[in-house]
Amino acid sequence: MDMLRYILSVAWKEVQLIVKDRGALAVLFLLPILLASLIAAPNVMFAEEQAESAILLDVALVNQDPGNFGTEVAKAIREIKQLNVETFDAVADAEGRVARGQTTAAIVIPADFSQAIDAYAPTAIEVIVDPAEPESSSIVSGIMNQVVAEVTIWGEVQYGIRSVLEQSSLLANASPQERRALEAQNLGVIMTRLNEMRRSPLIAVVSEDLAGAESDPNWVLKYLAYVFPAFTVMFIFFIVGISANSLLKERETGVLRRLAAAPIPHAAVIIGKMLAYMVLACLQVIVLLGLAKAAFGVPLGQSPGALVVLTLVTALVATALGMLLGTVARTSSQAENLGYLLGFVLAGVGGSIPIGPTTMFFRASGIMGILSRLTPQGNAVDAFNRVMAEGASFGQVLPQVGILLAMGIVFTGIAASRFRFQS
Amino acid sequence: MKALSVAWKDLHILLKDRGTAIRLLVLPLLFIVITSGALTAMTADQNQGDRRIPLPVVDLDGGEAARTLVDGLEAAGGVQVQQYDPSEATALLNENELDHVLTIPAAFTEDLAQNRTVTLRLVSHPNAGTARTESVRLVVEGVARDMALETQILASLQQMGQMLADAPPEYQAAFAVERTQAQARSQFERASSQPLVAVTQRVPTPVGGEEQEELASANLLAVPGYAVLFVFLTAQATASSIYEEKKVGSFRRLLAAPISKASLLAGKMLPNFLTALVQTAVIFAFGAFGLRLLGIASVTLGRDPLALALVVVLMALCSSALGLVIAAIARTENQIGGLSQLMLWVMAIVGGSIVPGFILEMFLGPLPRIVPHYWANRALDNVMIRGLTLSGVTTEMAALLGFTALFFVIGLWRFEFE
Numbered sequence: 084m085d086m087l088r089y090i091l092s093v094a095w096k097e098v099q100l101i102v103k104d105r106g107a108l109a110v111l112f113l114l115p116i117l118l119a120s121l122i123a124a125p126n127v128m129f130a131e132e133q134a135e136s137a138i139l140l141d142v143a144l145v146n147q148d149p150g151n152f153g154t155e156v157a158k159a160i161r162e163i164k165q166l167n168v169e170t171f172d173a174v175a176d177a178e179g180r181v182a183r184g185q186t187t188a189a190i191v192i193p194a195d196f197s198q199a200i201d202a203y204a205p206t207a208i209e210v211i212v213d214p215a216e217p218e219s220s221s222i223v224s225g226i227m228n229q230v231v232a233e234v235t236i237w238g239e240v241q242y243g244i245r246s247v248l249e250q251s252s253l254l255a256n257a258s259p260q261e262r263r264a265l266e267a268q269n270l271g272v273i274m275t276r277l278n279e280m281r282r283s284p285l286i287a288v289v290s291e292d293l294a295g296a297e298s299d300p301n302w303v304l305k306y307l308a309y310v311f312p313a314f315t316v317m318f319i320f321f322i323v324g325i326s327a328n329s330l331l332k333e334r335e336t337g338v339l340r341r342l343a344a345a346p347i348p349h350a351a352v353i354i355g356k357m358l359a360y361m362v363l364a365c366l367q368v369i370v371l372l373g374l375a376k377a378a379f380g381v382p383l384g385q386s387p388g389a390l391v392v393l394t395l396v397t398a399l400v401a402t403a404l405g406m407l408l409g410t411v412a413r414t415s416s417q418a419e420n421l422g423y424l425l426g427f428v429l430a431g432v433g434g435s436i437p438i439g440p441t442t443m444f445f446r447a448s449g450i451m452g453i454l455s456r457l458t459p460q461g462n463a464v465d466a467f468n469r470v471m472a473e474g475a476s477f478g479q480v481l482p483q484v485g486i487l488l489a490m491g492i493v494f495t496g497i498a499a500s501r502f503r504f505q506s
Numbered sequence: 507m508k509a510l511s512v513a514w515k516d517l518h519i520l521l522k523d524r525g526t527a528i529r530l531l532v533l534p535l536l537f538i539v540i541t542s543g544a545l546t547a548m549t550a551d552q553n554q555g556d557r558r559i560p561l562p563v564v565d566l567d568g569g570e571a572a573r574t575l576v577d578g579l580e581a582a583g584g585v586q587v588q589q590y591d592p593s594e595a596t597a598l599l600n601e602n603e604l605d606h607v608l609t610i611p612a613a614f615t616e617d618l619a620q621n622r623t624v625t626l627r628l629v630s631h632p633n634a635g636t637a638r639t640e641s642v643r644l645v646v647e648g649v650a651r652d653m654a655l656e657t658q659i660l661a662s663l664q665q666m667g668q669m670l671a672d673a674p675p676e677y678q679a680a681f682a683v684e685r686t687q688a689q690a691r692s693q694f695e696r697a698s699s700q701p702l703v704a705v706t707q708r709v710p711t712p713v714g715g716e717e718q719e720e721l722a723s724a725n726l727l728a729v730p731g732y733a734v735l736f737v738f739l740t741a742q743a744t745a746s747s748i749y750e751e752k753k754v755g756s757f758r759r760l761l762a763a764p765i766s767k768a769s770l771l772a773g774k775m776l777p778n779f780l781t782a783l784v785q786t787a788v789i790f791a792f793g794a795f796g797l798r799l800l801g802i803a804s805v806t807l808g809r810d811p812l813a814l815a816l817v818v819v820l821m822a823l824c825s826s827a828l829g830l831v832i833a834a835i836a837r838t839e840n841q842i843g844g845l846s847q848l849m850l851w852v853m854a855i856v857g858g859s860i861v862p863g864f865i866l867e868m869f870l871g872p873l874p875r876i877v878p879h880y881w882a883n884r885a886l887d888n889v890m891i892r893g894l895t896l897s898g899v900t901t902e903m904a905a906l907l908g909f910t911a912l913f914f915v916i917g918l919w920r921f922e923f924e
Contacts, residue, residue: 106838106842106846106847109847109848110847110848113848114847114848114851117848117851117852117855118851118855118860121855121856121860121861122860122861178710178711179710181710182710182711182892182894182898183888183892183894183898184864184884184887184888184892187864189710200702200703203702205700205701205702205703205704206702206703206704207703207704207705207706208703208704208705208706209706209707209708210705210706210707210708211707211708211709211710212707212708212709213709213710213892214709214710214891214892214893215727215862215864215887215891215892216862216864217727219864220707224705224707225644227705228644228648228705231703231704231705232651234703235655235697235701235702235703236655236658238702238703239655239658239659239693239697239702240658240659240662242693242702243659243662243663243689243690243693244662244663244666246689247663247666247680247681247685247686247689248680250680250685250689251676251677251679251680253676253677253680268666268669268670269666271669272662272665272666272669273662275662275665276658276661276662276665279661280654280658283623284623284650284651284654285618285621285623285624285654285657285658286618286623286624286625286626286650286651286653286654287623287624287625287626287650288625288626288628288643288646288647288650289625289626289627289628290628290630290639290643291627291628291629291630420528420529423529424528424529424532424533427533427536427537428536431536431537431539431540436537436540442540
C-alpha cells in the first residue's frame with residue numbers, strides 16, 4: 084500500500100511539472116491536432132468536391148480552330164465542372180501564365196484541328212502543364228483524353244462511311260440531293276454511336292474493393308483512420324525526449340540524490356515518473372482520436388477494449404524508452420536532442436509520418452516492411468489502423484499488442500538495471 | 507563591427523551544441539528521404555529500376571482479344587502486367603501481397619466479336635492508395651477505349667448498311683460484311699500506331715531557356731518545401747539565444763556598453779542567418795547529389811544560380827528576423843520552446859511546405875499569403891521547378907524583403923534588455 088502511495092506521490096509531482104510546461108503541452112497536443120487537421124481537411128474537401136463536381140482547377144484555353152470540332156471541344160471543356168476555364172487568344176499568353184504558376188494548365192486546340200479530322204489526318208490537342216503541380220496535370224490530361232475520345236469516334240466513323248462510299252464510287256456518282264441524304268445518315272450514325280458510347284461503353288471497367296463494392300465511398304475516412312493514429316503515435320513518442328530530459332535534469336540538480344535519501348523505494352521513483360508520462364500519452368490518444376471522431380467522423384472501430392489496450396501498451400513503450408534514454412544519455416540536453424531525433428527517425432521508418440498512403444511502410448513487403456515492423460511506431464499505427472479502419476477485434480491485433488508489450492518490458496528492464504540516482 | 511563580435515560569440519556557442527547542429531542538418535534530410543520515396547527505393551527487393559505500377563492480370567478468357575488487351579496495357583506504359591492464376595491472385599490480394607488484380611472475364615473475345623458489352627474488373631486492396639488505384643484504372647480504361655474503337659467503327663458501318671437497306675443494290679453491296687470488316691480493321695490498325703486525335707502534354711518553355719521534359723517528381727517537390735520549413739525553424743534558435751542572454755543578465759550588462767539596440771539585434775541575427783545558409787546548402791547538395799546515391803532521381807537547382815542564391819539569402823534573413831519577433835513576444839522559456847515551435851510548424855504548413863501551396867489555396871483561399879513561408883516556397887518552386895530566372899521571382903523576393911523589414915522593426919520596437 085505504501086509503495087502505491089509513493090508511486091502516486093512521485094507521479095503527482097511529475098504531473099504538476101508537466102502541466103506547467105505549456106510549451107511541451109502545445110507540441111504534444113496542439114501540433115499533432117493541427118498537422119492531422121491540415122492533412123485531413125483537403126482530403127475531405129476533395130472527396131466532397133468529387134461528389135459535387137465542384138471547380139477544382141484553373142485552366143487557360145486557346146482555341147485556334149475556327150471549325151466545328153474546335154468549337155465543340157472548347158464548348159465541352161467549358162462545361163466540365165472540375166475546370167475553371169479562362170479563354171486566351173494567343174498561346175504565348177496562356178503558356179506564360181502556366182510558366183509563372185498562375186494557371187494549372189493551358190489547353191491548345193490547333194488551327195487546323197477540324198480540317199485535319201475532316202481530312203482524316205492525325206492531329207493533337209496540346210496540354211501545357213505546370214511542372215510544379217503534377218497531380219493537377221494528370222487530372223487535366225485525363226479529362227482531355229475523355230473529351231477527345233468522342234471527337235475521335237466522330238472522325239473515325241465519318242471517315243469509315245465516307246471511305247466505303249468512295250471505294251464503291253457511290254459518292255462520285257451521287258446527285259447533290261443523294262449526297263446530302265448520305266451526309267445526314269452519316270451524321271445520324273455518328274450521333275447513335277456517341278450516345279451508345281456514353282450510355283454503355285463496349286468495354287466497361289469496374290473498380291472495386293475486396294468486398295466487391297465499387298470505389299469505396301468511405302476511402303477518405305479510412306485514410307484518416309491512418310492519418311490520426313499515425314500523428315498520435317508519432318507525438319506520443321516525443322515523450323521519450325521529454326521524460327528522459329526530466330529524469331536527467333533531476334539528477335543534474337540533485338533532486339534524485341535527495342530522493343535516494345528519502346524513505347521511498349527506488350522503484351517507486353521510476354514507476355511514478357513512468358505513470359505520469361503514461362497518463363499524458365493516454366490523454367494524447369483521447370484528445371486526438373476524440374477530435375478525429377468529432378470533427379471528421381473518423382471511425383474508431385468496433386472494439387473499444389482493443390483501443391484501450393493498444394493505448395496503454397503504446398504509452399508503456401514510449402515512457403519505457405524515455406527512461407532507457409535517460410539512463411543512456413549523459414546530459415539532459417543530449418537526452419532531449421536524442422529523443423527528438425529518435426522520435427522522428429523511428430516515426431519515419433515506422434510509417435508514422437503520414438504524408439500519403441505510400442508511407443504505410445508497416446504494410447509493405449520487403450526490407451522496408453520488416454524494418455517498419457521492428458519499430459514500436461510501426462506496430463502501434465498498424466494495430467490502431469486495423470482496429471479503426473478495418474474493424475479488427477482485440478484478437479486480431481494481439482500480435483502487435485504482444486510485440487509492444489514485450490518492447491515495453493525489455494526497455495523497462497534495461498532502464499531499471501542501468502538506473503543510478505547520481506552520475 | 508560590434509554586431510560581428512556578438513555574432514562571433516553566438517556562433518561559438520552554437521557550434522559547441524552538437525545536438526542542435528545535428529537536429530538542424532539531419533532532420534531535413536530525413537524528411538526528404540521519407541517523403542521522396544527514397545526509403546522505398548532503397549529497400550525495394552523487386553522490379554529494381556522499373557517504376558511502373560505492377561498490374562496482376564487474371565485472364566479467364568485466353569482468347570485473341572484478351573491478348574490484345576494485355577499487349578495494349580504493356581504498351582501503354584505506367585503499368586507492368588503480371589499474369590496470375592485466379593486462386594493465387596485472390597489469396598495474394600487478400601494478404602495484401604498484391605495491391606490490384608485485373609480480371610478479364612471468360613468469353614471476353616467472343617462477346618466483343620458479337621458486339622456484346624463486357625466488363626473488366628479491377629479489384630484493389632484498401633492499402634493500395636486511391637491515387638494509385640485511379641492511375642491504374644485510367645490506364646485500363648484508355649486501353650479498353652482504344653480496343654473498342656474497331657468495334658465502334660464496324661457497328662457504325664453495319665448501322666449505315668441497315669439504314670440503306672431500302673437503297674439500290676449497289677449501296678447494299680458497298681456495306682457488305684467483308685468490306686466493312688476490312689475497313690474497320692484498317693482504321694483500327696492505323697489508330698493503334700497513329701491516333702486520329704491525340705493529347706500531348708508538355709511543360710512550358712521558360713523564356714530564353716531550353717525545353718523541359720518532365721513534371722516535378724516527389725523528391726523535387728520535397729526539397730524546396732523542407733528547405734523552407736527547416737530554415738524558418740531556425741528562428742527559434744535566435745529567440746532562444748536572446749532569451750538566454752536576458753536570463754543570465756548579459757543584456758543588462760550590455761546596457762552600459764556603447765552598443766546600439768539595432769547593432770545588438772543584427773549581431774543576434776547573424777549566426778542564425780549563417781546557419782540557415784549552411785542548412786540550405788546541405789539540403790540542396792543532398793537533393794542534387796545525395797538522392798542519386800540512394801538510387802532515385804536527383805533534383806535540379808534551376809538555371810539561374812544568382813536567383814537561387816538571392817532567394818536563399820532573403821529566406822535566411824527573414825527567418826532570422828522572425829526569431830527577433832518571437833523573442834520580443836515570448837515571455838518564458840516554455841513559450842520560446844514549445845509555442846514558437848508550434849507557430850513555426852503551423853506557418854510552414856499553411857505556407858505550403860508540406861502540403862503543396864496550390865492545394866492549400868483551394869480551401870484556404872488567399873490565407874497562405876500572410877506567412878513568409880508561402881513566398882519562399884513560391885520563389886524556390888519558380889526557380890528550381892519552373893526554371894524561371896531572377897525576373898520571375900521579383901514579387902516573391904519583394905514579399906520576403908517586406909516580411910524581413912517588418913519583423914526587424916517589430917523586433918526592435920518590442921525589444922527589452924531585461
